[in-house]
Amino acid sequence: xxxxxxxxxxxxGCILVFATFVYSxxxxxxxxxxxxxxxxxxxxxxxxxWLELNLEANFREEDDVDPAIRYSINYVARPPxxxxxxxxxxxxxxxxxxxxxxxxxxxxxxxxxxSRGWSQWVKIEVKRDLDED
Numbered sequence: 001x002x003x004x005x006x007x008x009x010x011x012x013g014c015i016l017v018f019a020t021f022v023y024s025x026x027x028x029x030x031x032x033x034x035x036x037x038x039x040x041x042x043x044x045x046x047x048x049x050w051l052e053l054n055l056e057a058n059f060r061e062e063d064d065v066d067p068a069i070r071y072s073i074n075y076v077a078r079p080p081x082x083x084x085x086x087x088x089x090x091x092x093x094x095x096x097x098x099x100x101x102x103x104x105x106x107x108x109x110x111x112x113x114x115s116r117g118w119s120q121w122v123k124i125e126v127k128r129d130l131d132e133d
Contacts, residue, residue, distance in 0.1 A: 047118060051109075052077035059108040061101050068092045070131075073105050082123040083109050090131050102126055 045053065055075035064070040071089035078084050085105050089098050106124055113122040 046079075047116075048077045048079060048081060048083070048122075051083060051113060051116070051118065051122065055083065055109055055112055059105060059112075061105065069094070071098055071101065073101055075105070075109065078125075081121050082125055083113075085109065085124065085126045086129070087126065088129045088131055098128075102128075 052075055060072070060074050062072040064072070069090060069092050071087065071093050073088075074086045076084045076086050085102060087098060087102055106126070109122075109124050110119065113119045113124075
């Protein structure tokens with residue numbers, strides 16, 4: 001009877017040691033697994049990058065229905081704390097149209113920064129580029 005108890009204890013001990021070993025190996029390798037594709041590597045954007053991406057995705061403007069009268073407005077981050085509203089337009093595009101679009105984009109940038117509590121550090125600038133074509 002004593003031999004059977006010893007065998008049971010030995011078997012339980014072996015199972016416990018093996019389980020601990022497997023768990024330890026998995027825990028060690030869990031932190032070193034790297035995605036096999038560069039595009040799947042983790043990346044945390046800065047607040048400025050996040051704001052730029054959100055503004056560009058949701059509020060950029062473009063009008064190129066008439067090739068002679070066209071404009072586009074994009075948001076570009078300039079570290080450390082500036083969003084540049086970049087307006088490109090043709091020389092035949094009415095100035096009032098471009099001004100109105102820029103003002104709208106400025107309001108959207110201010111509103112987005114404010115809604116996240118970032119208006120204290122975000123600066124907004126406008127850059128115009130007259131396309132001579």
